[in-house]
Amino acid sequence: MSHRPGHLMEYYGVDPRSLPPPTHLPPPSSDVRAPREVYEEVCLDFAARFKGEGFRYFKSKKSISKTQGDLTFVLKFDTSRWNIRGINVRFSPSVEIYSSVLADWRRQRRIFDGHGPFNAAIWSGLACGGLNNILTETVGRTYPVSCSWNVAYIETRGRIVDDIEAFIREYVLPYFEFFLDRKNVLEALIVGDKDCRGLTSIPGLDITEAIEYALCFGTLEQASAILHRRKKLLSNLTGTEVEQRFQTFRQKGLSRQVLNGPGFADEISEIRRYWQV
Known part of the structure; x- marks a missing residue:
């Protein structure tokens, strides 16, 4: 058996x-x-x-x-x-x-x-x-x-x-x-399975590492696409909330402690501001 x-x-x-x-x-x-x-x-x-x-x-x-x-x-x-x-x-x-x-x-x-x-x-x-x-x-x-x-x-x-x-x-x-195929990793982050249990479309890879991976091995456009996809998948966030957080960070600056942020809106806004994505 x-x-x-x-x-x-x-x-x-x-x-x-x-x-x-x-x-x-x-x-x-x-x-x-x-x-x-x-x-x-x-x-x-x-x-x-x-x-x-x-x-x-x-x-x-x-x-x-x-x-x-x-x-x-x-x-x-x-x-x-x-x-x-x-x-x-x-x-x-x-x-x-x-x-x-x-x-x-x-x-x-x-x-x-x-x-x-x-x-x-x-x-x-x-x-x-x-x-x-x-x-x-x-x-x-x-x-x-x-x-x-x-x-x-x-x-x-x-x-x-x-x-x-x-x-x-x-x-x-x-x-x-x-992970040996960078092209596949980038593609999965941008258009991967929406039902993945992780915070990005690749299990075990957080959004901060995903953005940095795209900027290191890919392009600014790919990093922006990954972040945009994350925003769309977070049903508990509205575009208005993210935009409000983004304006706050623009005015007050960044802590660059993305992984320890108090919430998804803050996390996404910090990444947007820090990397200009």
């Missing part, structure tokens, strides 16, 4: 790292090593499975990464402070994509994060998030808010790691592959 990748995930609808330990404990696994040992062993096992695809394991960061061209693709492995020996050991992958070209472009324009000098490790960032955040709307409806697996039980651990691997191969590797 075949199963869809990810069918062994747990904690549907919540972030498992925010949960307290269960009050009704199941019988413990025969593997009663410290949760950290089990977690690190699974990290090594998982990393070995993707060595053939060119991913390197970084033990200190608990992540695997691969660089192709200017892009670096990263899979990070998180766990939980609520782990319980022999009962609950969480394994929660997340995704990060970085671009060295985008980092240089930001550096030349002195685009900082508002918290001090330019940090290339942060501002080479392009797309990121938990596995659920990079799924399309159609696929995302069938998965929990947080993608996490319990690897505590040695009796089922191999099968569970197989399931994680299948999930990554089914959804994450194609997601990485997609």
Whole structure:
């Protein structure tokens, strides 16, 4: 009997790292090593499975990464402070994509994060998030808010790691592959699926990064088209509200803290004013 990748995930609808330990404990696994040992062993096992695809394991960061061209693709492995020996050991992958070209472009324009000098490790960032955040709307409806697996039980651990691997191969590797074609990325941002669960038409890519991506790898016209599309899709915004915010920023200046803005209207207005799109 075949199963869809990810069918062994747990904690549907919540972030498992925010949960307290269960009050009704199941019988413990025969593997009663410290949760950290089990977690690190699974990290090594998982990393070995993707060595053939060119991913390197970084033990200190608990992540695997691969660089192709200017892009670096990263899979990070998180766990939980609520782990319980022999009962609950969480394994929660997340995704990060970085671009060295985008980092240089930001550096030349002195685009900082508002918290001090330019940090290339942060501002080479392009797309990121938990596995659920990079799924399309159609696929995302069938998965929990947080993608996490319990690897505590040695009796089922191999099968569970197989399931994680299948999930990554089914959804994450194609997601990485997609970003290798800049033309396709720009096209998707401008005319992509309106029902995407993300803030732009590409899951895991926020509107600020989308605009900067278009200005770096495309044209001002493409950046304007992406922003215009975002405005049309936000049913809770009227053109009047956006225009009022835009006039406010024109008069008072910008904070350039787009990601921390109080609302969509402010966010769009800041981007318009800052980039003249």
